Amino acid sequence: MTTVESKPGRARLLIMACLFVVTICSFVSCNSRSSNNTSPKFQQYYVQGEQLYLQYCSNCHQKDGSGLGLLYPPLDTSDFMQRHLEDVVCLIRNGKQGSLVVNGREYNQAMPALGISDLEIAEIATYIYNTWSHQEGLLDVKFVSEVLTSCDSLAMK
Template sequence: MRFWSGLSLVVLIFLGSISCQDDQEIKRQRYITEGILIYKNTCANCHQNKGQGLASLYPPIAGADYLTNKSDVICLIRYGHQGALVVNGKTYNRPMPAQPQLSDLEVAELTTYLYNEWGGETKVTDVKTVTPILQKCKHRE
């Protein structure tokens, strides 16, 4: 009888650890799904559906060296950008409009999508991470 109770405990612990991973994966998929919708509605017109950018006008997101600084990307999403921006060694000089209508959660969802799709990540950029970054860059404006 002790064998089964010990085995049952091991099975419960194992199932509990899978459940936690599944919860994280469910959250990641939810963020990505919402991020895709936000991207299609606010970003794809310039950066295109596959993130390749548009000729010399708008920089690519896919394969962009600019993705190395996530805080800058998060600030760029909310507050936009004026002036020259160098991406992959090429200078782009079209303004990127601010997206003040996006909530902190929506910025987190969009960021999660961008980095999972084109930045080599497989994790969530949680709203708890995004909010303090947005507060910091707000004071730089």
């Protein structure tokens, strides 16, 4: 008798355990997707930035930031982005001609100048720098505008 009763009990326990694990996993994955910066300003930049990213960037760099072959460099994991935040802000504004090395691989497809405002650049930068493997936090318009004024003096060749 006892063995008969203990079976459904064990099954229920197993289901509960599974549910618990799933809940924990979804929690963790939610947290890791974007930065833990939860200020309203960050959220606003991030949400706007995602829209702008889908409008201007994802055609080439893909929705998931994986890039396309050796034509368009990835953004999801990018040593170039990690090392050259200011250059990235400038090239969103001015576009990019010529070759660029990302993660040790050489890319050489022209990127057009986007003709968008400082705020929009800040929103895109906040989005791409807080998604996938990046957690830079908010890149606000004040910071981005300052970087943009110094673009010409940055070595962008």
